[in-house]
Amino acid sequence: MKPFLDTADLKEIDRWLKTGLLDGITTNPTILKNAGVTEPMTAWKQIVELIRKYTPIPISLSVEVFSDSPDEMLKQAKSFVNELDYEGTTIKIPILGTDGTDRLAVIRELAQQEIAVNCTACITWFQAFAAAKAGAKYVSLLYRRIMDTGLDGSAEIRKTRELIDQYRLPSEIIVGSIRKKNDVLRAYEAGAHIVTIPTKFLPELLMNKMSVKTQKQFLKDAGVLKE
Numbered sequence: 001m002k003p004f005l006d007t008a009d010l011k012e013i014d015r016w017l018k019t020g021l022l023d024g025i026t027t028n029p030t031i032l033k034n035a036g037v038t039e040p041m042t043a044w045k046q047i048v049e050l051i052r053k054y055t056p057i058p059i060s061l062s063v064e065v066f067s068d069s070p071d072e073m074l075k076q077a078k079s080f081v082n083e084l085d086y087e088g089t090t091i092k093i094p095i096l097g098t099d100g101t102d103r104l105a106v107i108r109e110l111a112q113q114e115i116a117v118n119c120t121a122c123i124t125w126f127q128a129f130a131a132a133k134a135g136a137k138y139v140s141l142l143y144r145r146i147m148d149t150g151l152d153g154s155a156e157i158r159k160t161r162e163l164i165d166q167y168r169l170p171s172e173i174i175v176g177s178i179r180k181k182n183d184v185l186r187a188y189e190a191g192a193h194i195v196t197i198p199t200k201f202l203p204e205l206l207m208n209k210m211s212v213k214t215q216k217q218f219l220k221d222a223g224v225l226k227e
């Protein structure tokens with residue numbers, strides 16, 4: 001089970017990298033906008049600096065292209081990889097363009113150039129399977145967005161995982177679009193290799209009243225805490 005953080009908030013990234021919990025970080029244009037980022041490359045470089053500060057492992061950092069055109073996506077992907085100069089750079093390519101045509105050839109070309117791709121905005125198992133066949137290192141199934149279409153998020157994850165395992169595809173499923181604490185567990189149970197978690201759910205996932213009660217009892221018995 002590999003937890004990623006779904007944010008561009010530097011304070012939160014710093015706070016959670018320190019814990020050793022994270023195996024990756026994902027961003028997208030909406031996340032950057034919500035974090036008040038105006039210069040994405042500067043923000044990504046700051047994230048890389050934090051990663052290097054806290055871990056020797058080049059954990060994955062997903063950065064998304066800002067274009068709809070296949071040629072421009074390829075150009076941006078290569079320039080992001082060069083400019084970031086970070087081993088964990090992962091380029092997010094959406095499965096479809098705004099006209100509904102697929103971006104599988106873009107994924108394939110980047111994969112052939114050994115650029116790690118995270119194919120994002122996958123809603124169905126077939127989209128995710130196709131992206132994995134094209135060579136995406138990661139396929140992102142967006143849990144709550146899947147549910148918004150009336151499909152079952154867990155079923156789409158389960159089927160994708162079955163196919164990845166059956167064909168021994170070297171791709172991992174990232175589940176994003178987490179809107180409830182329990183979505184994390186559902187995603188793992190359905191077969192996600194990775195869940196990318198918005199920061200606010202991590203304290204909720206860690207919280208348990210009995211742990212707090214236990215610590216209180218220990219401190220009382222140690223004479224450190226009064227009644």
Ligand code: E4P
Binds near residue numbers: 006026028144196
């Ligand atoms: C992550 O990689 C996705 O871009 C993100 O989780 C989407 O989340 P949302 O559906 O809440 O926008």
